[in-house]
Amino acid sequence: MLKVNDLEVSYGAIKALKGITFEVKSGEIVTLIGANGAGKSTTLRTISGLLKAKRGQIFYKGDEITNREPNEIVAMGIVQIPEGRRTFPDLTVRENLELGAWTIKSRKVINDKLEGVYELFPRLKERRGQLAGTLSGGEQQMLAVGRALMAEANLVLLDEPSMGLAPVLVDEIFEVIERINKEGRTILLVEQNAEMALQIANYAYVLEVGNIVFEGEAKTVAQDPKIKAAYLGA
């Protein structure tokens, strides 16, 4: 579904990605794990079109999408849930969700999707008239996920969904990720919480300072002694 080939991205003179190649197969949960500064977020931001690639290509369903504008990429069916949630604080929950459906023109489709999100997160329905900035951290993460689900997207990019959340909420978010995957969406998950990510993922790539240093079935990666020592604290 998504193929990234020899992708290089730099911030000025600093190379954040030094030519990475990976693939996300349709229907899977694929995770990119790695330490701070490994280039995980950079990868997602480049796929979404927020950053420009210096070299290499990105293909989605066979079409090259390298360096397209973010709005075109969303319209093609790739949506990102950004790090730090980034809801629209002075807009209501409902307005936030409806903005998620920006690329959809049919009012009926939007309303159906809205109902779907409310079903998944009843809390958001209760708070639909409330300003997003007044929600708790966990609720805002739900809203960020809900907003992404409003888009007509087959591929969901998640950037550190567990960041800053209480453990019980982390479990809840990972359950939601598994659920939206089962409903047919493909997931590319970036996480520092490698243990949780490897539990739900099918396949994993390990990033270290801009290079992919290890890859394999998530179960195999979780058993690898080097990975265990470096990322799983065992």
Place this chain on the structure above:
Amino acid sequence: MKITKLFTNNRKLVLFSVIFYVVVDVLHLTGVLNDYWIQITNVALINIILAVSLNLINGFAGQFSIGHMGFAAVGAYTAGTLTTIIWKLGVANSITKYLLFAVALILAGVAAAIVGYLIGLPTLRLRGDYLAIVTLAFGEIIRVIINATGYVGGPRGLLGIPKLSNFTIIFFVTLLSVIIMRNIVFSTIGRALKSIREDEVASELVGVDITRYKVLAFTIGSFFAGIAGALLCHLLQIAHPTQFGFIGSINVLVMVYIGGAGSISGSIVAAVGLTFLSEFLRLGIDNLNKIAPFPVGPEWRMVVYAVLLVAVMLYRTAGIMGGREFGILVPEEEGKNATGSQA
């Protein structure tokens, strides 16, 4: 919501406005309101267009622009030059002169919108303070170009503009402008603009073409500033570079923030309030001078004015309206499923 719904969605607003219009007209005809206060009312109405149009850019789209009077100047000089030339030909009679003015107003808006678009396209890549400085500079460049153009009077100003503005025209143009801008704010365009103001990255990630919408807000804001400029110069019968300078732009900016960024109601309240406050202070100082044992200079007017602005900002940091709208300004179809964000 459809931007073209000018009446069906606004029955209360239109009714209220027409009543206001009739009351002011009757008070004028019966001599309760003299020409002086009608003139101040006219200026206040034009200030409403200026403040609401700048609010669209600053308050709703979150793009800090401070050169707004530059676009008003483009409109004023475009319309003023056109009407003055045709006026001199002597072809306009009592009916065609209003047709001429209508055409001039639209051209003023279009000319200002084109300049706004051309300036907006490269500058809206900048953010915050940088954008502010660049828009300030462009506003000044427009003024300086006019100052240096002998054909439109240069520093002397464009003189002999026919008096085509009157209370009726200004009132209805203002009403129409406010309704159109209000419709934009409550449409999907408005929602895109607010999302850009709230978080540009998140806005891009839901698929909003942020450059397009920023430039759109800037262009629409400039269009209405151009119309306001044209109304003003046909009221005062002169267009002068100093009217459209930096101080003028700051005045409009003050109206936006005193009223409340992101509130059309706030811009209306502040535009009317500050225009009249300025006049009341002038009268107040004059009267004080008659009874005070020592001379009170007219410069005290600006001191009091400034103190009042500081007081408002201290006690209402989000402006008088703080992002809320009067019920009458909320579209009727929107009002039914309103969700707390309206007053």
